[in-house]
Amino acid sequence: MMNSIRISATSIACLAFSATLSTAVADTITIATVDNGDMVRMQALTEHFTKDNPDTTVEWVTLDENTLRQRATTDIATGGGQFDVVTIGTYEASIWAERGWLMPLDDLPGNYDIGDLLPPIRSGLSHDGVLFGAPFYGESSFTMYRTDLFEQAGLEMPDEPTWDFIKEAANTLTDRDKGVSGICLRGKAGWGENMALLTSMANSYGASWFDMDWKPQLDSEAWNSALTTYADLLKNNGPVEASTKGYQENLALFQQGQCAIWIDATAAGQFVTNKESTVADSVGFAMAPDNGLGKRANWLWAWALAIPQSTDSKESAKKFVAWATSKEYLALVAETDGWASVPPGTRKSLYENPEYQKVPFAAMTLASIEAADPTKPTVEEVPYTGVQFVAMPEFTGIATAVGQQFANVLEDAATIEDALKNSQWVTEKQMVRVEMLNR
Template identity: 45%
Template sequence: MQGRRQALALTAVVMIVAAGLVTGTGQAAPSVTLTIATVNNPDMVVMQSLTKDFEAKNPTIKVNYVVLPENDLRQKVTTDVATGAGGFDIVTVGTYEVPFWAKNKWLVSLEPFFSGMSSAESAAYDRGDLLKPVMKALTVGGQAYTLPFYAESSMTYYRKDLFARAGLTMPLHPTWDQVAGFAKKIHNPSQKVYGILLRGLPGWGEQLAVLDTIVNTFGGRWFDMSWQPQLTSPAFTNAVTFYAGLLRSAGEPGATSSGFTELETLMSQGNAAMWVDATVAAGYLADPKTSKIAGNIGFAYAPTEVTPKGSHWLWAWSLGLEGSSRHKAEAFKFLTWATSPDYIKLVARSRGWVAVPPGTRYSTYNTPGYKRVAAFAAVVEDSINTADPTNATLENVPYTGVQYVGIPEFAGMGTTVSQFIAAAIAGTDTVPSALQKAQQSVEQTMKQAGYLK
């Protein structure tokens, strides 16, 4: 009898424990929590809203997001991965960081995880469908270290209704001189309609992203083949003078506080005639659920000037496994869910084809539903395919990159330079003075880093 009571008691304990491991729906309770560091861009916000699909398919995994502005994300994630704190399992990484983070083992190669996939899983994911220029930028030593959540180039957005009212026609391939002329003619700040929106917020990934494409197409470069800084060269000076002057004469007020997110909001609310920026915004601006100008938005290639080289960038926000993560296998499941063809179809079903993450898969651009609603698709795909980080300047340079210089020191020096340029944009300093300070700062950095003697 005593033994029977002990057996019953043991059975009860097992049932209680089992009940604690199962949800009310009969699914296992989450035993792993993945923490993802990401940016507050619209496509990432959509991913968060759809994460319940992943959690339903993987009931033992819960996903937690840490969402930050771009500049804050880079600082926080860099600190976390560099110290091995392990605060994140999955990090949102740009094309600039991937080579350095892979070398420092802050990211781990995804190849062993792909090798562990079943043939059915591999076929469903279809790595060959990922855009080759994008994957090339995310591959180091023949191994993929991140997967693209969305990829982009840069392009020109314009209000067709305002152009028609002003009797203007936007060319498919405009020049910066043409764009400036259009902006000044339409600029109407009293009605809160600005001629053009351009990033002025300091940051190598904010202000300089757009400005560096202008430097390139004006014939400028950051360094000559001996790593001598060229920030006071005529071409570089002309580009910055043009940029600062255009913002002051026909741009948004308080430009030095405006980055991508702020400008996307202004454009979608109908407060500008033009915006030159990331192609990723195309879907947001063309979607009547998120944009007041969806019926009047036009698309053109990024402007050029002296040369087409480097006039439009290549970038991807990609997802990678942090080296110090203790849940890499589970994190890889999330990576392949969020970057899969099935995820794109999930977004299409829930938000419409216009809202799917762009620039990652050939199949997206071959889908009739996407072609039907995405008037921008051809320009975006062509811009991504023709952006060449290895040949982005008129004169030869010792670095790769379109809107950045592909060396570890650029993040710090670029941000510092952008602060000097912000003063010129704001009118508290002159362009020659700002660039002289920037030149001296970059020279000092390059000497300390051993590029210059």
């Protein structure tokens, strides 16, 4: 009887200890991410992380880009603690870090090799020299084109095209009877949609958002020239209802063989050459166009994983961030889906890898990223940083309003002159508010 009692007591004690240990070690992290191809793949590969970290459960909240920004911003700004890891972009990284919303990533494991990150990408995700977002993939923008259509038309795409050449080629290659648009460009209104392209394009025309005194410059001749070229291209050679076409819509059109030229994110390279693309064997790549002024229409961006200060799972979150943005993760994707599917634009070692150098868009992606300079985004000196955006909290609201004005031009709901006049007014009004708040 006594032995039986001792065994029972011991068993109870062990069970209690095990329960306590389980409660102390087990952790659940919630990750908010954008619904693009690279992030969807990361979710599918997460079982490799949980296999090595069996006491961590990973839950996903996958959202479209606009909804992600709204929910993540609200949660982080209020300290809600709903998310342990959030997907942020280059725009948010320094602003949110300055506000104290993010955990610094200055103590990642030694084998993470932070020095291997491409300098432009690392710099864009840092504040005061400290990394606050670990890049999952980095991108610029470049020109994608149908090599078969160019050959049939007797055209040759330069490695560094001008906007004049793009206009000529788009006009030549448009074939409405065959359902082929000479060019596809972002027309959907939004600061991360049509304004990402148009701001970069305006840079190449010598335009800027503000002068050195922070006076808006939307009513300048340079903006007029850029918007005129953009509108002419899409109205004469673009897809039907161009104002409804953003990144995803144009990607689908290009994959289906309905675009001769597409100027957009370098991250699209893998998707126009994969098995989903009907033109995968006939795609060429060139730099984003310029206008002879020394600046190209290529932006700089990264999607990154960041950890909110409000998380209760700091260590587990940091382990996941380190895993998902590591050299080992890139190798895992290559082993699973091939080198062309590896998240691009983050690490020097990737572009030094002979296997990755065989990927058709690799060299042009790196050249495009390295050509973008957020500290000198346009021809004239400006007081802000950012290529396709202005690194200020108010920019998203301003650019969203301006983006709608420019979409109206495509819909023939506004003239170019009226759209620029209204954009100037909207921007001036917002800057007055900023000045009043800063007094």
